[in-house]
Amino acid sequence: MSKDITSRSEDYSQWYIDLVRKAGLADYSAVKGCMVIKPYGFAIWENMRDTLDRMFKETGHVNAYFPLFIPKSFLSKEAAHVEGFAKECAVVTHYRLKNAEDGSGVVVDPDARLEEELIVRPTSETIIWNTYRDWIQSYRDLPLLINQWANVVRWEMRTRLFLRTAEFLWQEGHTAHATREEAIEETRKMLDVYATFAEEWMALPVVKGVKTTNERFAGAEDTYCIEALMQDGKALQAGTSHFLGQNFAKAFDVQFSSKEGTLEYVWATSWGVSTRLMGALVMAHSDDEGLIIPPKIAPHQVVIIPIPKPLAELDEAINNVAKELRARGIRVKIDTDDQNRPGYKFAEYEKLGIPVRLAVGARDLAAGTIEVARRDTREKQSVALDGIGDHVANLLDEIQRNLFERARTFRDERITRVDTWDEFVKTLDEKGGFISAHWDGTGETEDLIKDETKATIRCIPLNNPQEDGLCVRTGKPSSQRVLFARAY
RNA sequence: CGGGGUGUAGCGCAGCCCGGUUAGCGCAUCUGCUUUGGGAGCAGAGGGUCGCAGGUUCGAAUCCUGCCACCCCGACCA
Numbered sequence: 250m251s252k253d254i255t256s257r258s259e260d261y262s263q264w265y266i267d268l269v270r271k272a273g274l275a276d277y278s279a280v281k282g283c284m285v286i287k288p289y290g291f292a293i294w295e296n297m298r299d300t301l302d303r304m305f306k307e308t309g310h311v312n313a314y315f316p317l318f319i320p321k322s323f324l325s326k327e328a329a330h331v332e333g334f335a336k337e338c339a340v341v342t343h344y345r346l347k348n349a350e351d352g353s354g355v356v357v358d359p360d361a362r363l364e365e366e367l368i369v370r371p372t373s374e375t376i377i378w379n380t381y382r383d384w385i386q387s388y389r390d391l392p393l394l395i396n397q398w399a400n401v402v403r404w405e406m407r408t409r410l411f412l413r414t415a416e417f418l419w420q421e422g423h424t425a426h427a428t429r430e431e432a433i434e435e436t437r438k439m440l441d442v443y444a445t446f447a448e449e450w451m452a453l454p455v456v457k458g459v460k461t462t463n464e465r466f467a468g469a470e471d472t473y474c475i476e477a478l479m480q481d482g483k484a485l486q487a488g489t490s491h492f493l494g495q496n497f498a499k500a501f502d503v504q505f506s507s508k509e510g511t512l513e514y515v516w517a518t519s520w521g522v523s524t525r526l527m528g529a530l531v532m533a534h535s536d537d538e539g540l541i542i543p544p545k546i547a548p549h550q551v552v553i554i555p556i557p558k559p560l561a562e563l564d565e566a567i568n569n570v571a572k573e574l575r576a577r578g579i580r581v582k583i584d585t586d587d588q589n590r591p592g593y594k595f596a597e598y599e600k601l602g603i604p605v606r607l608a609v610g611a612r613d614l615a616a617g618t619i620e621v622a623r624r625d626t627r628e629k630q631s632v633a634l635d636g637i638g639d640h641v642a643n644l645l646d647e648i649q650r651n652l653f654e655r656a657r658t659f660r661d662e663r664i665t666r667v668d669t670w671d672e673f674v675k676t677l678d679e680k681g682g683f684i685s686a687h688w689d690g691t692g693e694t695e696d697l698i699k700d701e702t703k704a705t706i707r708c709i710p711l712n713n714p715q716e717d718g719l720c721v722r723t724g725k726p727s728s729q730r731v732l733f734a735r736a737y
Numbered sequence: 738c739g740g741g742g743u744g745u746a747g748c749g750c751a752g753c754c755c756g757g758u759u760a761g762c763g764c765a766u767c768u769g770c771u772u773u774g775g776g777a778g779c780a781g782a783g784g785g786u787c788g789c790a791g792g793u794u795c796g797a798a799u800c801c802u803g804c805c806a807c808c809c810c811g812a813c814c815a
Contacts, residue, residue, distance in 0.1 A: 252776060253764095281807080333815070406813050413814075466815050474815085489815070556774050592775035599775095610774055620774080 333467020419523035458708025482681020540602025556610030
């Protein structure tokens with residue numbers, strides 16, 4: 250048991266906070282609701298970001314950057330959009346401070362009031378579509394496939410490190426298309442990119458689906474999502490991809506001349522994932538000893554610890570192993586620090602979640618072996634130094650695979666088909682996870698269930714089998730099951 | 738905004754009810770020595786506007802008043 254991390258069974262939520270802080274991912278800041286992302290946490294985010302960025306570029310997108318500030322009037326141009334975000338916007342009203350007359354510091358200069366207030370972007374659809382109006386005149390300008398890496402601000406009343414903070418980092422793709430079909434195809438394509446990233450890099454199994462009207466993005470016609478399950482049985486929305494129809498094109502008057510010579514409104518999509526994925530990563534894989542990071546996104550995939558009896562051969566052996574691993578593209582850290590004892594380091598690197606730990610001492614040298622410990626199962630074994638590069642490379646693949654399989658088994662065991670309301674409530678309280686149940690399709694029933702149980706419809710899975718049934722709450726006819734869960 | 742709680746060293750806390758030497762303890766930090774295969778031991782050292790302001794008192798971390806901040810629960814949250 251780790252010395253400074255609360256166990257999951259004792260207090261899951263405290264375990265999460267302890268882990269995030271003690272493993273050096275993030276910390277609270279002087280600003281309420283805002284966090285400091287620390288170097289180790291940022292290194293993981295950089296790996297996620299770089300991978301996603303490459304995937305975006307491989308699917309034809311380019312990066313750009315739009316302003317942090319949005320004129321207040323822009324936000325209100327799309328009715329549903331402003332309705333959805335108005336309550337959590339930070340607003341800039343002045344542009345200057347001055348010395349207080351009583352010498353107590355600086356105060357806002359009342360003479361420096363802005364003509365029009367600026368909103369700190371909660372998302373960039375409005376400023377971007379206002380810009381697209383100037384960029385799009387012809388079908389030849391389409392499609393426009395742009396992504397932005399940025400920070401956004403949503404003034405939430407209650408925050409949690411990574412999962413919900415006032416400011417967070419994300420990417421937002423904003424694309425413009427000539428036809429409805431093409432825009433929908435783009436929406437689905439990016440959902441697939443997210444799902445692939447989640448499963449293959451983060452080892453995070455996800456359900457792809459569509460949101461109900463209640464849960465839809467403010468201003469979208471359809472919101473697609475990937476939903477993941479955390480170890481406490483709560484769901485986490487890991488990414489969304491929106492088909493925006495012509496809503497923003499109409500709000501910002503973005504039209505183009507078609508091949509046929511007619512004037513048409515542009516079709517739009519937007520899609521995003523955020524630093525919230527860091528929270529998903531922590532809660533999906535880690536244990537009471539600390540983080541467990543999938544090899545593909547781990548800042549260090551292997552750490553080598555010399556067991557420090559002063560010995561020149563030891564340095565040589567370690568450097569040779571590191572060289573062999575690095576030649577295979579493996580990210581290796583060598584801990585030559587002689588202040589801390591091996592036992593301390595073992596515990597420390599387990600807390601940091603480094604997938605593979607190698608330990609070498611005089612004993613190993615004599616035997617021509619090295620101690621290999623894998624983080625996911627915490628198993629240790631002695632392996633011949635000869636051929637260690639292949640062994641570790643295979644082990645990293647095996648760990649990546651195992652983490653995914655483990656999470657998928659956990660998730661699949663927690664998708665429960667339920668047909669009665671009693672069962673629904675009981676399953677939610679005792680087992681958690683996703684509940685697959687019939688629903689009459691109305692927002693009223695969805696709200697009712699939410700009020701009574703705090704469970705929401707996470708999504709209607711894609712390719713959902715059609716099946717006649719009765720709504721689990723109202724008994725009205727239903728044509729398919731949907732996934733319910735309590736969520737973050 | 739409603740209910741509850743907490744502010745004392747970098748972190749975690751005790752002391753407060755019942756006012757009284759130089760405000761303690763653990764971890765961390767620094768120095769030295771011995772250690773090093775699962776979170777080392779000993780010795781020494783440094784570090785404090787006791788959240789802020791006022792009041793009572795010979796004397797306030799402690800009692801009183803006001804204020805501020807943060808945390809938890811709820812409301813809120815694609």
